[in-house]
Every structure is written in structure tokens, then in C-alpha cells.
Amino acid sequence: MLKGNRVTVRYGAFTALENLSFDLAEGQWLMLVGPNGAGKSTLIEAIAGGVRYTGEILWEGRDIQGLKPAERARRVGVLSQRNSVGYAYTVEEVVGLGRYAYRPGFLSGKDEDGEARIAQALAMTGMTSLAGASMLTLSGGETQRTFLAQVFAQNPQVLILDEPVNHLDLKYQQQIFSLIRDWLKTPGRAVLSVVHDLSLARKYGTHALLLDHGKRVAQAPVDQVLTPDNLRRVYGMDVYAWMREMLTQWEVRS
Amino acid sequence: MKDARILKRERFSPLTYGMLGICLILTMILCVSVGSVRISFSDTVTAVWNGIRGLPVPAQIPKNIILNVRLPRVLCVALSGASLSLCGAAMQGLLRNPLADGSTMGVSSGAALGAVLAMAAGFTLPGSRYGGVTVSAMAFAFGSLVLILSLAYALDRSLATSSIILIGVIFTMFLSALISLVVTFASDHTRSLAFWTLGSFSGTNYDQAKLLGVTLVCCGGVIFHCRNELNAFAIGEDNARHIGVNVRRVKLTILITVSVLIGVCVSVSGTVSFVGLVMPHIARMLVGPNHRRLLPASLFSGAIFLLLADLTARTILRPIELSIGVVTSLVGAAAFIVIFYRTGKGR
Numbered sequence: 254m255l256k257g258n259r260v261t262v263r264y265g266a267f268t269a270l271e272n273l274s275f276d277l278a279e280g281q282w283l284m285l286v287g288p289n290g291a292g293k294s295t296l297i298e299a300i301a302g303g304v305r306y307t308g309e310i311l312w313e314g315r316d317i318q319g320l321k322p323a324e325r326a327r328r329v330g331v332l333s334q335r336n337s338v339g340y341a342y343t344v345e346e347v348v349g350l351g352r353y354a355y356r357p358g359f360l361s362g363k364d365e366d367g368e369a370r371i372a373q374a375l376a377m378t379g380m381t382s383l384a385g386a387s388m389l390t391l392s393g394g395e396t397q398r399t400f401l402a403q404v405f406a407q408n409p410q411v412l413i414l415d416e417p418v419n420h421l422d423l424k425y426q427q428q429i430f431s432l433i434r435d436w437l438k439t440p441g442r443a444v445l446s447v448v449h450d451l452s453l454a455r456k457y458g459t460h461a462l463l464l465d466h467g468k469r470v471a472q473a474p475v476d477q478v479l480t481p482d483n484l485r486r487v488y489g490m491d492v493y494a495w496m497r498e499m500l501t502q503w504e505v506r507s
Numbered sequence: 508m509k510d511a512r513i514l515k516r517e518r519f520s521p522l523t524y525g526m527l528g529i530c531l532i533l534t535m536i537l538c539v540s541v542g543s544v545r546i547s548f549s550d551t552v553t554a555v556w557n558g559i560r561g562l563p564v565p566a567q568i569p570k571n572i573i574l575n576v577r578l579p580r581v582l583c584v585a586l587s588g589a590s591l592s593l594c595g596a597a598m599q600g601l602l603r604n605p606l607a608d609g610s611t612m613g614v615s616s617g618a619a620l621g622a623v624l625a626m627a628a629g630f631t632l633p634g635s636r637y638g639g640v641t642v643s644a645m646a647f648a649f650g651s652l653v654l655i656l657s658l659a660y661a662l663d664r665s666l667a668t669s670s671i672i673l674i675g676v677i678f679t680m681f682l683s684a685l686i687s688l689v690v691t692f693a694s695d696h697t698r699s700l701a702f703w704t705l706g707s708f709s710g711t712n713y714d715q716a717k718l719l720g721v722t723l724v725c726c727g728g729v730i731f732h733c734r735n736e737l738n739a740f741a742i743g744e745d746n747a748r749h750i751g752v753n754v755r756r757v758k759l760t761i762l763i764t765v766s767v768l769i770g771v772c773v774s775v776s777g778t779v780s781f782v783g784l785v786m787p788h789i790a791r792m793l794v795g796p797n798h799r800r801l802l803p804a805s806l807f808s809g810a811i812f813l814l815l816a817d818l819t820a821r822t823i824l825r826p827i828e829l830s831i832g833v834v835t836s837l838v839g840a841a842a843f844i845v846i847f848y849r850t851g852k853g854r
Contacts, residue, residue, distance in 0.1 A: 322748065322753045322754070324751075326750055336746065339605070341791075342742060342795075353750045383512070386512040386513050403746075407751075
């Protein structure tokens with residue numbers, strides 16, 4: 254669905270991404286993995302239209318940089334890591350904005366299934382009963398579920414997640430990730446996400462793209478990428494040993 | 508069971524518009540009737556109604572005061588109030604900052620400097636007494652905007668809202684100094700410093716009311732057309748981009764529109780502060796942050812507020828007329844403290 258060829262992003266003299274090629278196919282949940290500063294968020298911004306790049310990111314053969322903002326939004330939706338709303342918008346108003354890219358123009362007709370999509374998105378995320386609530390009164394988990402509902406209402410084919418559960422309690426992390434896994438079951442969809450927690454990457458990802466210093470280290474199914482050797486090379490430590498060590502903390506102590 | 512956090516929001520129906528319109532017209536009649544010469548409401552209505560239809564006005568009614576002095580002034584006040592409040596609402600949404608306004612952005616001061624310079628230099632357009640000053644005010648408003656945005660862009664490529672506000676405040680201080688300087692050295696040619704810093708509607712005429720009216724219809728139309736985009740910006744600029752808003756284009760459109768509207772207002776009445784800052788707040792408390800309702804509510808409340816402020820300015824210390832900015836700043840500052848106190852407690 255999305256194909257990157259030699260994508261390069263420079264901020265002044267600093268090269269954030271260098272000649273990065275990647276591939277995202279239908280049904281995949283591609284986890285972007287790598288240490289801080291590896292270029293994960295930059296890649297996401299490049300796809301979402303936040304930064305200019307050289308090289309190409311192709312959507313069905315067309316460079317995504319050439320799409321109009323609304324055209325891009327109908328194909329690619331983004332859930333970012335921290336969303337806060339300063340004014341007392343209702344949940345429904347925020348979710349309804351997910352249909353912005355489908356709003357009628359001067360010549361085109363109404364957004365026929367808009368209302369249904371909004372209702373469905375609210376139901377999927379369990380926010381129906383809070384549809385009329387002010388955003389200022391929501392908890393962190395409810396806020397993030399509202400923005401997930403917004404991106405569901407947007408009905409993109411590729412969902413991009415930038416550490417969507419970073420500040421959330423474990424219960425909400427689990428909720429959000431299961432919701433996304435359910436969303437991915439519909440054919441014609443794919444997910445690309447940045448996750449710091451390697452256990453989450455292994456649990457939910459089908460594939461992984463390992464980055465280091467703006468360059469690709471590996472892209473393949475998760476188990477082939479997150480090998481002890483690859484991780485040692487990128488993180489400079491024995492990740493497997495560390496993870497097993499963490500696990501021993503959960504043995505019941507007498 | 509319903510969650511206690513569910514908000515009740517009235518829909519903005521034609522009835523609401525009608526009621527707001529009636530309130531506005533009643534306020535305007537009040538403002539035309541009250542003054543150094545007291546006129547009865549029925550005489551005011553008769554004079555205006557006959558004046559509109561081109562019929563002769565009965566001799567016992569002070570026609571000159573009503574039609575040539577007070578009515579044009581009241582029209583200018585209402586249109587300026589509506590324009591300034593609309594601009595404030597648009598800026599606060601666009602920049603996602605409840606402190607944004609033409610005055611905090613430096614657009615008002617830029618416009619005032621443009622107007623002062625045009626007056627001091629005697630710059631006029633052929634065939635129009637005010638054209639030169641207005642065009643200069645608009646050009647300087649837009650110039651200040653471009654300057655502020657390029658400075659903000661140099662500081663932070665994403666045009667983040669906090670840097671724009673910061674630069675706007677510093678820029679406003681700098682421009683105020685320049686305005687004082689020009690007024691001091693060219694005091695024979697320009698209006699008083701008090702006019703430029705506190706504003707006044709004394710002596711406004713129908714030409715100015717027409718100019719304000721046409722500008723408000725055009726610019727207000729553009730702003731209202733962008734109501735969905737303003738909602739998206741008010742929720743967050745990144746979010747706006749993610750849902751498909753053409754962020755740069757909308758931002759530029761709104762900022763240009765606002766600077767034109769503010770430029771015209773300043774050239775007519777000087778800088779009247781606090782209207783654009785406080786009235787959208789009050790409108791937001793009444794109808795919520797959705798610009799579909801917030802923009803009309805700000806428009807009407809701004810007009811009514813400024814009418815009452817002008818009425819107070821010219822009657823409270825009769826026969827001395829206060830600058831309108833004295834009244835708006837006193838009321839506005841008090842209202843602002845109350846608003847902050849209440850929002851602080853509400854969280």
C-alpha cells in the first residue's frame with residue numbers, strides 16, 4: 254500500500270533519515286523500532302505531511318507529497334502520542350471532525366455515510382455514552398479513545414500511530430491496542446506504528462522496521478527483525494537478557 | 508444513567524439569530540436616543556424610519572442630531588464592535604490561544620502606526636478623504652503580520668502559536684513607542700495620541716459606516732466560511748493537518764482577512780482594546796467553542812458591548828466625553844479577571 258524509496262529528510266545540517274526504503278502491505282501491522290533519535294517520528298511526519306522529504310513515498314504509484322491534504326487524509330490517518338484539547342468541545346464534535354476530508358465541496362454531494370461512521374466510531378471505542386461530554390472533563394484514556402474514534406471516523410486505509418499509549422495506564426494501553434487490532438481485521442487496511450515498548454511490538458506487530466541513526470537496519474516479520482544480534486547492535490545491550498530479567502520481577506515472592 | 512459530564516448545548520436556530528438581532532436593534536435605538544439632548548424612543552424610530560424611506564421628518568423631532576450625528580456614530584460603533592469581536596474569536600481559534608487578539612498579535616498597533624504615518628505625511632487617495640489613511644492602516648496591519656510571522660518562522664519553523672504571541676506582544680510595545688514618536692513630532696497633522704491608544708467614535712460619518720459594513724460582510728463571510736477549519740485549529744494544529752486541513756492556506760487566509768478587518772476598524776476609531784479579547788470569551792461561555800455558533804454569538808455580543816461602552820463613554824461624565832478605550836478596558840479587565848477566576852475553579 255505504501256512504499257518508500259530512498260527517503261531522506263534533513264533538518265539543516267542534520268540528517269534525520271537517510272535513503273530509507275520500506276514497504277507496508279495490506280493486513281500488516283508494521284512496528285517502527287529503534288532507539289531515541291533513530292528517525293521513527295520523522296518517518297511518520299514525512300508520511301503524514303508534516304515534513305518535506307526527498308526520494309519518494311508512493312501510494313499506489315503516486316507520490317504522497319503530491320496529494321492534496323484532504324486526499325491524503327482519506328488514505329492515511331494519524332493518532333499522535335499526546336492530544337489535549339484547550340476548549341470545551343464535546344467528544345462528538347472532535348470525532349465529527351474526522352469527516353473533514355469528506356465534507357462536500359461546491360459541486361460534490363453530501364457526506365452520505367458521515368453520521369453512520371461517527372456513530373460507529375463512537376461505539377467501537379466505547380465513547381457513545383460520553384458523546385456529549387466536554388473534552389476538558391475526560392481522563393487521559395478517554396481523551397485518547399476520542400482521538401482514536403476520530404481517526405476511525407476518518408476511515409483511512411493506513412493508520413499511523415505515534416506512541417499512542419505512552420502516557421496511559423496499562424488498562425488503557427491494552428484497550429487501545431485491542432481496538433486497533435480489531436480495526437485491522439477489515440481487508441484493505443494496514444497499520445504503521447512507533448512503539449518504544451519492545452514487548453508490545455512483539456505482541457501486536459506482524460512486521461518490524463528497525464532503524465538506527467536514520468538508516469534501516471532490517472525490515473521483515475517481527476521475529477526475524479527483533480533478534481538478539483540486531484537488538485544488541487542497535488541498542489548496545491543484551492535486550493533479551495534484560496527482558497527476561499524484567500520478567501523475573503513478576504514471580505510471586507514469599 | 509446519564510453521565511454528569513454531558514453538556515447541554517442549545518442549537519443556534521433562526522429564532523436565536525432573530526432574538527439577537529432584536530437585542531442589537533433595541534440597543535442601537537437606546538444609543539441614538541440617549542445623549543446630551545434626550546430624545547424619546549418613538550421620535551428616534553420615526554426619524555430613522557422616515558429617513559430610510561426618504562420621507563420628511565416631523566419638524567418637532569431633532570432630525571439633525573438623530574440622522575447626522577448619532578445614527579452614523581452608532582452604526583460605526585456597532586460595526587466596529589462586531590468586527591473586532593469576530594477577529595478576536597477567529598484568532599483565538601486559529602492560534603488555539605485564549606489570549607490571542609488583534610492587539611496581542613500587534614496587528615492593531617501596526618494598523619495604528621500606518622494610519623498615523625499616513626496622516627502625518629498627508630498621504631491621501633484621490634477622490635476620498637479617508638482612503639489614504641485606511642489603505643495605509645491595512646497595509647501596515649498586513650506588514651506587521653508578515654513581519655511577526657517571518658520572525659516566528661525564523662524562531663520555530665512550525666509557526667508554533669506561543670512564539671507568535673510572544674513576538675506579537677513585544678512588537679506591540681515597540682510600535683506603541685513609534686506611534687508616540689510620530690504623534691509627538693507631527694502633532695499638527697495627526698489626531699491625538701489618546702485617539703490612537705484608547706480610541707474614539709466622535710465625529711464618525713456614514714462613509715465610514717459604509718466602509719466598515721462592506722468590509723465586515725466580505726471578511727466576516729470568509730471567516731465564517733472557515734468555521735470547520737477554525738474548529739480543527741482550536742483542537743490542535745497537528746490534528747488539523749492529520750484530518751486533512753490545508754493548514755498553511757487556511758492560516759494565511761484567516762490572518763490576512765483579520766488584518767484587513769482590523770486595519771479598517773483602526774483607521775476609523777483608533778485602537779479599541781479588550782473587545783476582541785473578552786467578548787469571544789463571554790460568547791464561548793454561552794454557546795461553547797464550536798465556531799458555527801461562536802462566530803455569530805461573538806459578532807452580536809461585540810456589537811452590543813461596544814454600543815453600551817460608547818454610550819457610557821459619552822454620557823457618564825457629561826459634558827466631558829471619555830475615550831471609549833477607558834470604558835472597554837475598565838469593564839474588560841474586570842470581566843477578564845472574573846472569567847479567569849471561574850475557569851480556574853471549573854477545572
